[in-house]
Amino acid sequence: MDDLELSYKEANSPFHRMDPFSKTLYVLAVSTTAIFNSSLYVGIALFVLTFSCAAFFSGVSLRAYWKLGKVILPFILILTFVFPFFYANQVSIGSEDIAIRTPIKDLTWAALGFGALLGLRFLAIGFSGLTYAFTTHPSDLVQAFSRRGLDYRLVHAPVLGLVLFPSFLQLARDISTTQRIRDLGADLHPIARKWASLKHLAFSMLLMGLRRGQTQAMALDIRGYGAHKTRTFLRPIPSSLAGRVFGWSCFVLAVAYLVLQLGNLAGHMPWDFGG
Amino acid sequence: MTEPAFVVEDYSFWFKLPSGERRLALDNVSFSVEKGSFVLILGESGSGKSTLALNLVGIYPDYFGGFNEGRVLVNHRTKGLVNRRELDRGERFQTVNMLFQNPEDQIVTLTVEEEIAFALENYLVPPNEIHPRVTRALDQVGLHGFKERSTLKLSGGEKQRVALAAMLAMEPSVLILDEPTSNLDPAGTEEVLDAVRLVRERADITLVIVEHEVDRIFHQVDEVLLVDGQAVHGPESPREFLTKRGMQVRDDMGLWIPQASEVSLELAKRGVSLTRTHLTGEELVEDLGTAGMREPAVPPPERDAAARRLTEAAEPVISVRGVGFSYPTKSDVLSDVDLDIHKGELLAIVGQNGSGKSTLASCLTGLFDPTSGSVTVDGKRTSDYKFADLARRVAYIFQVPEKQFIRKSVYEEMAHGLRALKVPAEEVDRRVEEVLKTVRLDDRKDSSPFLLSHGQKRRLSVACMVISEPEVVILDEPTFGQDWRQAGRLMDYMRRLADAGAAVTFITHDMRLVAEYADRCVAMSDGRIIFEGVPHELFSSPDVLSAAKLKAPPVFDFSKKLLGESALATAELIDRLEARYGRPGAVVQGS
Numbered sequence: 001m002d003d004l005e006l007s008y009k010e011a012n013s014p015f016h017r018m019d020p021f022s023k024t025l026y027v028l029a030v031s032t033t034a035i036f037n038s039s040l041y042v043g044i045a046l047f048v049l050t051f052s053c054a055a056f057f058s059g060v061s062l063r064a065y066w067k068l069g070k071v072i073l074p075f076i077l078i079l080t081f082v083f084p085f086f087y088a089n090q091v092s093i094g095s096e097d098i099a100i101r102t103p104i105k106d107l108t109w110a111a112l113g114f115g116a117l118l119g120l121r122f123l124a125i126g127f128s129g130l131t132y133a134f135t136t137h138p139s140d141l142v143q144a145f146s147r148r149g150l151d152y153r154l155v156h157a158p159v160l161g162l163v164l165f166p167s168f169l170q171l172a173r174d175i176s177t178t179q180r181i182r183d184l185g186a187d188l189h190p191i192a193r194k195w196a197s198l199k200h201l202a203f204s205m206l207l208m209g210l211r212r213g214q215t216q217a218m219a220l221d222i223r224g225y226g227a228h229k230t231r232t233f234l235r236p237i238p239s240s241l242a243g244r245v246f247g248w249s250c251f252v253l254a255v256a257y258l259v260l261q262l263g264n265l266a267g268h269m270p271w272d273f274g275g
Numbered sequence: 276m277t278e279p280a281f282v283v284e285d286y287s288f289w290f291k292l293p294s295g296e297r298r299l300a301l302d303n304v305s306f307s308v309e310k311g312s313f314v315l316i317l318g319e320s321g322s323g324k325s326t327l328a329l330n331l332v333g334i335y336p337d338y339f340g341g342f343n344e345g346r347v348l349v350n351h352r353t354k355g356l357v358n359r360r361e362l363d364r365g366e367r368f369q370t371v372n373m374l375f376q377n378p379e380d381q382i383v384t385l386t387v388e389e390e391i392a393f394a395l396e397n398y399l400v401p402p403n404e405i406h407p408r409v410t411r412a413l414d415q416v417g418l419h420g421f422k423e424r425s426t427l428k429l430s431g432g433e434k435q436r437v438a439l440a441a442m443l444a445m446e447p448s449v450l451i452l453d454e455p456t457s458n459l460d461p462a463g464t465e466e467v468l469d470a471v472r473l474v475r476e477r478a479d480i481t482l483v484i485v486e487h488e489v490d491r492i493f494h495q496v497d498e499v500l501l502v503d504g505q506a507v508h509g510p511e512s513p514r515e516f517l518t519k520r521g522m523q524v525r526d527d528m529g530l531w532i533p534q535a536s537e538v539s540l541e542l543a544k545r546g547v548s549l550t551r552t553h554l555t556g557e558e559l560v561e562d563l564g565t566a567g568m569r570e571p572a573v574p575p576p577e578r579d580a581a582a583r584r585l586t587e588a589a590e591p592v593i594s595v596r597g598v599g600f601s602y603p604t605k606s607d608v609l610s611d612v613d614l615d616i617h618k619g620e621l622l623a624i625v626g627q628n629g630s631g632k633s634t635l636a637s638c639l640t641g642l643f644d645p646t647s648g649s650v651t652v653d654g655k656r657t658s659d660y661k662f663a664d665l666a667r668r669v670a671y672i673f674q675v676p677e678k679q680f681i682r683k684s685v686y687e688e689m690a691h692g693l694r695a696l697k698v699p700a701e702e703v704d705r706r707v708e709e710v711l712k713t714v715r716l717d718d719r720k721d722s723s724p725f726l727l728s729h730g731q732k733r734r735l736s737v738a739c740m741v742i743s744e745p746e747v748v749i750l751d752e753p754t755f756g757q758d759w760r761q762a763g764r765l766m767d768y769m770r771r772l773a774d775a776g777a778a779v780t781f782i783t784h785d786m787r788l789v790a791e792y793a794d795r796c797v798a799m800s801d802g803r804i805i806f807e808g809v810p811h812e813l814f815s816s817p818d819v820l821s822a823a824k825l826k827a828p829p830v831f832d833f834s835k836k837l838l839g840e841s842a843l844a845t846a847e848l849i850d851r852l853e854a855r856y857g858r859p860g861a862v863v864q865g866s
Contacts, residue, residue, distance in 0.1 A: 007385060007427075139389055160383055163426070167379050174678045177642060181671055183663040183695050184681050200681055207725060208677060212380065218334050219381040222368045223441070224397030234392040234405045 007162060008137045013059025015135040017240040020144035022247025023132050026053075029254035030128040034121040036261055040113050043120035050127035060134040065127070072126060080119035087111035138162075143233045153226055164216070168209065175204045279350060280449050280481035281331065281371065282307040283507075286345030288330050300326045302505035303345070308483065308498070310350060310448070313475060314510055315492060316485045318502030319529045319758040321728040324485045325376075327502055328451045331483070332373045333359050350448055365398045372447040376454045378434035381441070387413070387429075388422040391441045398445070412444035415477045416470040431628055432463025436470045443478060450474075452484040457756055460628040460784045462824035464488055487756075490787075490829045493533045494554040503528070518552045529760030534787070534830040535559050537845040538852065545853050556833025563837055563852070591615035592746050592778045593639055593669070597648035600634055600802075608634045609802045612648070616747065621773050622780045623789040623810070626799035627824040632782045635799070636749050639780070641665040652747070667696065670745040674752040676736035680724040685716055685735055688724050692743040706742060714738045714768070730761045737765065741772060748772060750781040754788055766792045787828045790814065790843040798823040810843055 015023065034046055054065055084107050099109045138159040146152040176197075178184075184200060185193035220226075288301040300323050308314050318324045329335040336343050347359045349370045359367055375381055384390045391409045400408070413419055416436040429437060435455055442450055452471065456464040468491050475482060475495075483500075486492050498510035509516065517524060517532065522540045525532050532540075539553035553559045593616040600609040609631045616622055616639075624632050637643040638650050641657035650657045652668055660668075673679050682688040689707045698706070711717040714734040719727060724735055733753075741748055753769070754762035766788065773779045773794075783789060789796055790810050798806035798819050806812075806819040813819060814827035827841075834842035842848040 007425075010423075138385060159385070163383055163385065166427075171678070174673065174675075178673070178679050178681065180642070180662060181640070181666045182679070182681050182691060183666060186663060186695050204678070204680075214339065215375060215377070215380045216383075218329075218339065219375055220383065221338050222332060222334065222372055223394035223445075224365060224368065227364050227397055228399055230399075231396045232399050232402055232405070233396060234389065234402050234409075236402075 007133070009060050009064065009134045011059030011135070013057055013135065014240070014242065015053065015058045015131055017238050018135075018243030018247065019237060019239040020136050020141045021148070022243045023136055024144075025247035025251040027128045027132050029250035031125050033254045033257055034124045036258055037121065038117070038261070040117050040120075042257070043117045043124070046124040047120045047127075050124045050131070054127045054131050058131045058135050060131075064134065065130055068130060069126060072122070076119050076122050076126075079122060080115045082115075083118050084111040084115035087114045137235065139233060139235045140237050143235070143237050146230060147237075151229070152231055167212075168205070171208060171212075172201065172205060175201055277309045277311075279307040279348075279356065280310040280312070281350060282346075282348040282356065283331070284346045284348065286330070286343065286347060288326070288335060288341055288343045290341050297342075299505050300341075301330065301507070304505075304507045305345075306500065306507055306510060308449075308481060308500075308510060310481055311479070312481055312497040313495060314481075314483045314498045314500055315496040315513070316483060316500045316502060317516075317530055320730050320756060320761055322502045323505070324502050325453055327500075327507060328373060328453050328483070328485060331449075331451060332371050333367055334373070352448060368394075369398070369445050369447055371449040371451070372442050372445060373451040373453060374435075374439055374442050374455055377458050378431065378438045379458075381438040382426045382434060385426060386422075387418070387424045387426060387437050390426055390437055391444045394441060394445050408444045408446070409440075412440040415443050415474050416440045417466075417473055418470075430463060431459045432466035435459060435463065435467045439467070439470055439474070443474065443480075447480065449481040449483065452482065452486070454485050454487065454756075456486065456488050460626075460824070461786070461826055462627050464491070464784075465826070468492065487531055487758075489531045490533045490535075493536070494558075501528075513554060514552050517554075525759055529758045531759045534828060534845050535833060538830070538849055541845070541849045542852055545849075547853065556829050556836070559833055560836045590617070592618050592653060594651045594654075595635075595639070595648070596651075598635075598638060598645040598650060599647040600631075600638060600643060601646050607802055609638070609645070612802075612804055614797060614804060614807070616778045616780055618746070618776050618778050619773055620778060620794045621769060621792055622778070623793035623796040624780060624782045624799065625784070625786070625789060625796060625813075625823065625825060630799040630823065631802040632799055633751065634802075636671065636751065636780075636782060639747070639749060640669050640671040642671075663695070667692070667743055668745055669747040669749065670740040670743075672736055672740050672748065672750045672753070674755050676729075676732040677725060679736045679739070680732075683723060684721050685711070685724055685727070686720040688735060688739045689720075689742055692739060696743055710738050710742050729756055730758075733757060733761070733765065737768070741777075745777065747778045747780065750779070752783055752785075753781050754783070754785060762788070786814075786826060790828045790831065798825065800824075811841070814841065814843070 098106045100107045142155045145155045185196040286304045289297040289299045316324050335341045348356050349359050392405045395405045499513050499516040500510050501508040535553045535556045595614040598612040690703050693703045769779045800823045814831045831841045834848045
C-alpha cells in the first residue's frame with residue numbers, strides 16, 4: 001500500500017463542518033436501519049440518501065469512494081446474486097411468482113428483491129462509513145469523544161493503527177517473499193506447506209511486531225502519551241447547527257423506524273414462537 | 276567552569292536473566308556533559324550505545340525494565356541539577372529527550388503540524404502556545420511551510436526532520452539522537468545532518484548523537500564518549516580522542532573514523548610527524564599543502580582497469596534488456612533498463628530512495644516480472660524458471676536479516692538450502708560446519724537466529740544464502756548498522772565469493788563502500804540507469820552525482836587537492852603521501 005487511502009481528505013463541505021458526534025449519529029442511524037430493514041423501498045431510500053451525502057455534501061470525489069469501494073464490491077455482488085438462492089421470506093415486497101429460472105433453483109421476485117435489499121444494505125453502510133472516514137479529521141474524532149469522557153488513548157488507537165498498518169503490511173510481504181525465496185516447506189504436502197508458511201509468518205510477525213511495538217511504545221511514552229487523563233487539542237473542533245440537526249434527525253428517524261419495524265416483525269418472523 | 280547539562284554518577288544498569296544471573300550492560304559509569312555542547316557517542320555494533328542513550332533518557336529502567344544503581348542528574352530549566360527520578364514524567368522528558376533511529380517508529384499522526392503538536396497536547400500545553408512552538412520547531416529544522424503536509428507523503432529525510440522538530444517543540448535541555456540517519460539515503464542523511472547543524476545554531480540545547488556518518492559529524496562535535504564493553508570513557512575532544520588512541524580506534528576497536536583522520540593517523544603510524552591529527556580533508560590540505568605538490572597525472576587505479584577487462588571479457592550471467600516495471604498504483608518505476616551482470620565482479624547499484632534499485636533487484640531475482648523487456652539468467656528468461664530453481668541461482672539478501680530467517684537454529688538455517696538441493700546429510704554437515712567457521716558462528720550453531728547480535732545476524736543471513744553456491748548474490752545494504760570491522764569482513768567475504776566466480780551485486784547508500792570495493796557501479800534515478808562504469812568515473816561525474824543525489828567519499832575530493840588526482844580509498848592516498856613525506860622523523864607543517 002503506497003498510500004493510505006482510508007484517511008481524512010481536506011475540504012470545506014457540509015460534512016467537514018459537522019462535528020464528529022453528529023456524524024457518528026448519522027452512521028449509526030444508517031447502519032442500524034440498514035441492518036434491521038426488510039423493506040426494499042427503505043433500502044432504496046437509504047442508498048439514495050447515503051449516495052447523495054457522499055456525492056454532493058462530502059466534498060470528496062466519487063473517484064475516491066470508488067478506489068475503496070471496488071475492493072468490497074465483489075462481496076456486495078456475491079450477496080446480491082448468491083443470497084437469493086437462500087431466500088427465506090424476509091423481504092416486504094415482491095411476489096412469489098417465478099422471475100428467473102436457473103439450473104439451481106427458480107428464483108421468485110421476492111428472492112431477487114431479497115438480494116437487492118442485501119446489496120443496497122451494504123452499499124448504504126459503505127457509503128456512510130466512507131463519508132465518515134473521509135470527512136472526519138482523526139484529531140477531531142479523538143477530541144469529540146474525549147470531551148464526552150472517553151479515554152483519548154482508546155479513540156486514538158485506530159488512528160495509530162491507520163498510520164502503522166502500511167509498515168506492518170510491508171513486513172508481512174517481505175516475510176512472504178523470504179518464504180518464496182528460501183522455498184519454505186518445499187518437501188511438504190501443499191496443505192502442510194501452507195500451514196508451515198502461516199506458522200512462520202505468524203511467529204516472525206509477532207516477534208518483529210513486538211520489537212517494533214516496544215520502540216513505538218517508547219516513542220509514545222517520551223512524548224507524553226497517556227501522561228495525563230486528558231490532553232489539549234491544537235485543532236478547534238468543527239461544529240454546525242445544520243450538522244447537529246441532520247445527525248439527530250437521522251438518529252430519531254432510525255429509532256422510530258426500528259420501533260415500527262420490530263413491532264411489524266413480531267408476527268411474521270420464523271423465530272416468533274408466539275405466532 | 277561551565278554548567279553541566281547532565282551528570283552520571285557511579286551508574287550501573289543490568290538485566291536479570293531467567294536464571295537469576297545479572298547481565299550487566301553498564302558498569303559503574305561516571306561522566307558529565309557540559310551544557311550547550313555537542314557530544315558524539317562511539318562504540319562498535321552491539322556495544323550498548325543505544326542502551327546508554329535509553330538510560331540517559333530514563334526509558335531504561337523506569338519504563339521498559341532492567342535494574343540500576345547510581346544516579347543520573349539532569350539540569351532542569353528552573354530547578355537546576357536534580358536527580359532525574361525527582362522529576363515527574365512531563366518534566367523529565369521535557370528536560371532530556373530522544374530521537375529514535377527509524378522515523379517510521381515515531382510518526383503517529385497524519386499531518387506534520389499534528390505530529391509536532393502531539394507531545395505538547397499530551398503535556399497539556401494550551402493551544403495558543405502550541406502554534407508558535409510548532410512554527411519555531413519547523414524553522415529550526417528547515418521545514419518552513421511543511422505544516423499542512425501529510426506525514427505519509429514525506430521522504431525519509433523529511434520524516435526524520437519532522438520527528439526532530441517534534442522533539443524540539445518540547446524544548447528539552449538535552450536531546451539525544453540515536454543514529455538518526457541510519458535508515459536514510461545520502462540525500463536524506465544530508466538533510467538531517469544539516470538540520471542538526473541548524474538546531475545547534477538556533478536552539479539553546481545540548482545535543483548527544485550516536486552516528487556512523489563520522490565524516491560529516493566528527494569535526495562538528497565538541498566531545499566524544501566511547502562505549503566499550505560495559506564502560507564509558509570520556510568525554511574528550513574528538514582530536515584528543517583520536518590522537519591518544521591512533522589507528523587502534525579503527526583497527527582494534529573496529530570503529531568508523533573520518534577518512535581524513537585515517538590518512539593522518541596512518542601517516543603518523545608510518546613515521547611521518549604531523550603537527551596534529553586531522554579531522555577533515557580541509558585540515559589535511561591546509562597542513563600538507565598543495566603548492567608544488569602536483570605530480571604528473573597518474574593513470575586510473577589498477578582496479579578500474581582490471582574491472583574493465585573483466586567486464587569486456589566475461590559472459591554476462593544476468594542480462595537485462597529494455598526492462599520497464601509499473602506497480603498498480605505507480606507507473607514507470609523502471610523504464611528502459613539495460614544491464615549486464617558478470618561473473619567475478621562486485622557491482623554496486625546506487626541511487627536515492629525511490630530511484631528503482633530495489634524494484635530492479637526484485638526483477639533480477641524473479642520476484643517481479645517486468646512489465647516490458649526481459650531479464651535472462653544464463654540465457655533463460657526469469658519467468659521460464661521455476662521460482663525455487665531461480666532462487667538457488669540468484670540469492671537475494673535482505674537489508675534486515677531477521678526477515679530472512681525461517682528455521683529455529685543457526686545450524687538448521689544453514690542446512691536448509693543444502694537439504695532443498697538434496698545434498699547428502701554428511702555433506703550438509705561438513706559444509707555447514709565449514710561455512711559456520713568462516714563466518715565465526717560455529718559456537719552459536721544451536722542458538723535461535725533471532726537471538727544473535729546484529730553483526731552475527733547479518734553474517735548468518737549472508738552465509739545461509741551463499742552456502743548453496745549461487746551464481747549471483749544480491750545484497751541490499753550489506754553493511755547497514757555495522758561497524759568498520761564487521762563491514763570490512765563482510766565485504767572481504769563478498770570479494771572472495773566474486774573471485775571464486777560468483778557475480779556479487781550490492782545495493783548501497785554508502786559511497787565509501789562503493790569506492791573501496793565495487794569493480795563497477797550503476798547509478799539510478801527515476802527508474803532509469805543514468806550511469807554505468809567504474810567508481811572513479813562515477814565520482815568524477817558531477818552531473819550524475821547531482822541527478823542521483825549522491826556524494827563522493829571525502830577522500831576522493833581531498834586527495835585531488837593533495838595529489839592533483841583523486842584516490843578512491845585512503846590506502847591509495849596514504850601510500851603516495853608516505854612516498855613523499857615518509858622519511859622517518861620528517862615533520863610536515865602547515866603550508
